[in-house]
Amino acid sequence: MRRVLLILCIALIPLMSIAQEADTKDWVRRGIHIDGVTVYGNRPMKEIGTQQTKFDTVILKENIALSMADVLTFNSAIFVKNYGRATLSTVAFRGTSPSHTQVSWNGMKINSPMLGMTDFSMIPSYFIDDASLLHGTSSVNETGGGLGGAVKLSTKPANARGFGLQYIQGVGSFKTFDEFLRLTYGNDNWQVSTRAVYSSSPNDYKYRNHDKKVNVYDEDMNIVDQYYPIERNRSGSYKDLHILQEVYYNTGRGDKLGLNAWYINSNRELAMLTVDHGNETDFDNRQREKTFRSVLSWDHLRDDWKMGIRGGYIHTWMAYDYKRDLGNGIMANMTRSRSRINTFYAQADGEYYLGKKWLFTANLSLHQHIVVSEDKNIIRQDGNKAIVGYRKGRPELSGSLSAKWRPVDRFGVSMVIREEMFGREWTPIIPALFLDGVISKRGNVVAKASLSRNFRFPTLNDLYFLPGGNPDLKKESGWTYDAGLSFAVGKEGIYSLTGSANWFESFIKDWIIWLPTPKGFFSPENIKDVHAYGVELKGNLDVALTKEWQLGLNGTFSWTPSINTGEPRTPADKSVGKQLPYVPKLSSTVTGRLSWRRWTFLYKWCYYSERYTMSSNDISLTGKLPPYFMSNISLEKVLVFKWADLSLKGTINNLFNEEYLSVLSRPMPGINFEIFVGITPKW
């Protein structure tokens, strides 16, 4: 595979050289654009006191093979717990669990109502035009339940004029193929876009298995030799199709209508563990998903007020099958589970500016979930068949009111109150207070602080899953505050430097954890109180080194102790006062981007400190996950022709070919390559 890539790269070099001439003039003429610095007086009223991280288009559209899990891994301080390549990827935001991060797409919550979490490996970053993280308290502006924070994802009109087409193909290691097609049409009123991504791979990367040895026997079945085998990632193939249809209509008189519809068809095998001694061909362990999400929106904008109405629908069908060959070629079901989720969504929100100093907002959203979970087929005592599972519906209502006041340019205050109802249970009023103030005009030094209470209701599986669901669970609750400073300096067209440092602290009570029971199944309990705190640092530098050279550096660092402060579960419990398992205390990312004319070299690096696999923080020989550094690079060239723009990109992932694990028994791929060729015709 590496040889094929090398040949392709050599073949592409002459093509790049030919086009270089053409685009040089254009580039010199246009120069390099570096945004000016947002001065303190231009801070949006809606963002008073909020801590958020925004991902720009360059990050989101880096390459078509990336999912939001990859974007978060290399561009934020969030820990992404990755079970392998193209497998379940969940996040720990500020040291919390995956279900403590609320995720919305065009305003609609897309966390699984059954599991509470979101699989970020199932969100192609090329489908997202705007993405931002709302840290801790800041999530209360959007939704409840984000004890760690919220991830806000949305699409937006392409601003096309006439017809447009973009096609990108990626070919990579492990017979990986990624394809992306976008068709657009636009005029003054209409913007229509169709996007499709198809990714497939046997995903059978090689690795040396350090967890297992192969025996060599003599004729009498005595072991005469043992060795660590070089294995392939067994049963890890995937085929993912995503189609996104968008239609926007802008009346030009302050009314905007939008339709977004996203279809997912995913078929993924679940790779065998490193310690699995089963024969790959005798087992089939597979998860399939078909999801349709749609949002219809209407925004009505006036000079000093606006309102929006949204309606949406999600249908998810998920299948998990674990089969084995009976020896006669027939694959029999060991486990056959199915779930269907239908979610109906409605939302109304409004904003009203009273002069330049006051902004009032109101928001009310409803998600009605209807879930059918069929986990197992059994034969009852009377001989009839039955299904172990549950059918439940639950409305989730969330409403908020806020008043934002900026009496002088240098100071702003925002007060939010939110209330939520899940099923028949209401939260107490969730208050949130946000403050910001300019400390120094020079350097645009802004201080921010916020404080909020928050609650998270148990998921439907927490309450009703059979066996083990616990209808007596209490909702989790927490207090969070944060405070920080940010600055921004720069000179239009020459450089910009921004940075921020924040301190946060959260106290979470009644944390829900699934534990095994003596009956042989897992059951959730409110057992932990958690104190999460820490520091988040962010920095960004853009420099025009010369008229043709531009350097961009982006870095994040976070220190997030997440400490169990509950009572000892038994007298022998050593977990109190210890870091939660699988949550790193330290994480950091660095992205460097060096551009010359239409060449771009990108370097991405991320770091996670050691993750404990035990709540007692003991490190055993079999439960060790040492710190984790990862480096990826890419080189891209854009070729501008009269008839089309071409882009050529080569990426190298795991640059240092590390043998590593993110989660125990789940090997990650070594060095791997992918090249992308894109074309955007001009007509």
Added chain:
Amino acid sequence: MTRLVHYILLVACLLPSSCMKWEYGLEEDFDLSASGDGLFICNEGNFQYGNATLSYYDPHTKTVQNEIFYRANAMKLGDVCQSMIIRNGIGWVVVNNSHVVFAIDINTFKEVGRITNLTSPRYIHFLSDEKAYITQIWDNRIFIVNPKRYEITGYIEIPNMTMESGSTEQMVQYGDYVYVNCWSYQNRIIKIDTKTDQVVDELVVGIQPTSLVMDCNNKLWTVTDGGYEGSPYGHESPSLYRIDAETFTIEKQFKFKFGDWPSEVQLNGTKDKLYWLNDDVWEMDVTAERVPVRPFLPYNGTLYYGLTVCPRTGDVYVADAIDYVQQGMVYRYSQSQELIDSFYVGIIPGAFCWK
């Protein structure tokens, strides 16, 4: 272009090198051939994380060695260590979700062989040096294996059991017959003729019999967990059953309170005393006609998960899995209920095996 290359090289030189290493183990030499008694502890580990381990405890010196399989073999035991038995100096360690049974030397802990590609093995029972049964969950077959060749040689199909709800568990032998309790979404004990490898009879007990032993009077004992609330299979009060092995009939049913969770029926060395867990640790003579009023060891905030009784001294060992994501604790009590020792083992200590 040349400048670009220079810049790239400059940046590449500044790249921090990676430091995470997926480490190899180091083989450690053990030799416990001189020691007498010993207790192996099967630590299940967390399902899907492959962190099952094996511990070894010397009751005389009160010392424990953890992760002995990894330390002796420089490889992992696997995912969910379910059970272990010893035959002729070889320990047979059943690792459920790794689809394997390891054979180890019980003095050096070195692997001597393995039976692979099992569906989801739970327990192994020897009929001879060249024939053993291995029960499974999520499979309606008991695997017949040749332990000498580490080969699967056949299957016993269980009547009226589907693959999906397949569950066969512990085995005890009486004459030519092996009795097996069928647990998950099952309610029966089956009887297998070892000469024909066929199920020849079955006995319906309560919902989900979890364990099976045979006492000094050739009486089988099993305890049911009664299912769970909302189960389409039913939910009832659990019971302890005494079954005559000869006639394969229920002699006595001891009913527990609805909602109780009894488990882990065990016998002492002379097989005349029965022990089980039900929040507390309970002890009863095998000839008793009613369950004792007071427990052998009352609940003291410890969540008991595993239980064994030393066949020689009668000391009772109970395992506390704590929160299931840290090293569990094993408590050792004398017959007079005095705490003799306690020691940390691996994650979720669930089963024991005496040397």
